[in-house]
Amino acid sequence: MPPLPDSAFDGEGFLRDLNAWNHGVAEQLASAEGIALTEAHWEVLHLLRAFYDEFDASPAMRPLVSYCKLKLGPDKGKSIYLMQLFPGSPAKIGSKIAGLPKPDNCL
Amino acid sequence: MSDTAPKRTLVVSRHAPYGNSRARAALDCLMAAAAFEQDVSLLLLGDGVLQLLPNQSPTEGTRNHQKMIAALPLYGVETVYADSSALARHGLAAGDLPAWVATLSDTDLQNFPHQFDHILGF
Amino acid sequence: MRYALVVMGTPLGDESSARAAAFAHAVLDAGHSLERVFFYDEGVYNGLAGIVAPQDERDPLAGWLALAAQEVELVLCIGSAVRRGALDSNEAQRYEKTGATIHPAFTVGGLGLLVEASAQADRLLTFG
Numbered sequence A: 001m002p003p004l005p006d007s008a009f010d011g012e013g014f015l016r017d018l019n020a021w022n023h024g025v026a027e028q029l030a031s032a033e034g035i036a037l038t039e040a041h042w043e044v045l046h047l048l049r050a051f052y053d054e055f056d057a058s059p060a061m062r063p064l065v066s067y068c069k070l071k072l073g074p075d076k077g078k079s080i081y082l083m084q085l086f087p088g089s090p091a092k093i094g095s096k097i098a099g100l101p102k103p104d105n106c107l
Numbered sequence B: 001m002s003d004t005a006p007k008r009t010l011v012v013s014r015h016a017p018y019g020n021s022r023a024r025a026a027l028d029c030l031m032a033a034a035a036f037e038q039d040v041s042l043l044l045l046g047d048g049v050l051q052l053l054p055n056q057s058p059t060e061g062t063r064n065h066q067k068m069i070a071a072l073p074l075y076g077v078e079t080v081y082a083d084s085s086a087l088a089r090h091g092l093a094a095g096d097l098p099a100w101v102a103t104l105s106d107t108d109l110q111n112f113p114h115q116f117d118h119i120l121g122f
Numbered sequence C: 001m002r003y004a005l006v007v008m009g010t011p012l013g014d015e016s017s018a019r020a021a022a023f024a025h026a027v028l029d030a031g032h033s034l035e036r037v038f039f040y041d042e043g044v045y046n047g048l049a050g051i052v053a054p055q056d057e058r059d060p061l062a063g064w065l066a067l068a069a070q071e072v073e074l075v076l077c078i079g080s081a082v083r084r085g086a087l088d089s090n091e092a093q094r095y096e097k098t099g100a101t102i103h104p105a106f107t108v109g110g111l112g113l114l115v116e117a118s119a120q121a122d123r124l125l126t127f128g
Helices: A023-032 A039-055 A061-072 A079-085 A090-097 B022-035 B046-052 B065-069 B084-089 B106-115 C016-029 C041-047 C060-069 C078-083 C089-094 C112-120
Strands: B008-013 B039-044 B080-083 B101-104 B118-121 C002-007 C033-039 C073-077 C106-109 C123-127
Touching: A023 A090, A039 A061, A039 A079, A039 A090, A039 B065, A061 A079, A061 A090, A061 B022, A079 A090, B008 B022, B008 B046, B008 B106, B022 B039, B022 B046, B022 B065, B022 C112, B039 B046, B046 B065, B046 B080, B046 B084, B080 B084, B084 B101, B101 B106, B118 C123, C002 C016, C002 C041, C002 C112, C016 C033, C016 C060, C016 C123, C033 C041, C033 C060, C033 C112, C041 C060, C041 C073, C041 C078, C060 C073, C073 C078, C073 C112, C078 C089, C078 C106
Parallel strands: B008 B039, B008 B118, B039 B080, B080 B101, C002 C033, C002 C123, C033 C073, C073 C106
Antiparallel strands: none
């Protein structure tokens, strides 16, 4: 599938039409963040989407860590693990790559 | 009291989930406080207990309150307190409720708020 | 005593926001401290710059502007505000809208600012 044009993303790099998300788009979003997606990234991206489906909201850092612990085990349910995969702000950057709604910066 | 003394906060939510934005506002506020590692609890009073109603199915474009509230244990809010008289009035039995809900009788409710430093009423 | 206030009523929908402003002034007049008023949910409409009061009716902005003049921080919850069109210039740009709609005496900020004010306050009051 060809990459989406620049116009598919807003000024902050968020996907405008969330229905257009697929694995190729995730690769594109990740590379804009300087991240090359590995299996470990995908595991968390799928988890973020599962969180969204289950709880109808994108997670803040604390529940994301708890959810990873619950679903992936204690080694991966740590903020340091998520920080290594998505440096800076894992919940925010991970959600962006996972094609979840743009956060309203409420925290 | 010093600036750094940890405060216990009770969020009191009295509105049904979808008629206005207040129940959602209470939940967002509670989740923000929990995300910042504050000691915060939720009490559902009166029509607020309708937030626990099973099988909610809001119209497209409205977030499902039942799903959102179910994330609270992941935020470190292990127990949600609910007014037992209101539950009975709305025909909600203990068996309809998630395991993380604790019910409080009218007598319990008289003393319950006293353990908190702040009460945020919604 | 350190106070923090949360305002959730609209400027004219009921009396709660007017009461909140009057209470805030009373807090300061009594020598207590009030560093921040946090406008949440429907309360963010209090920060709209375009509010025009008829000449013979109360101007809902006036009470808040007088507080700002006394160094009280007026913060609109960013999540509540953007949903309701109350934008500062940053948010207007972020969401590709034409321009700011809030009065410059107000700022927009996250719920963390309420959490912080609450953690530091001896008394936390909600209006509306």
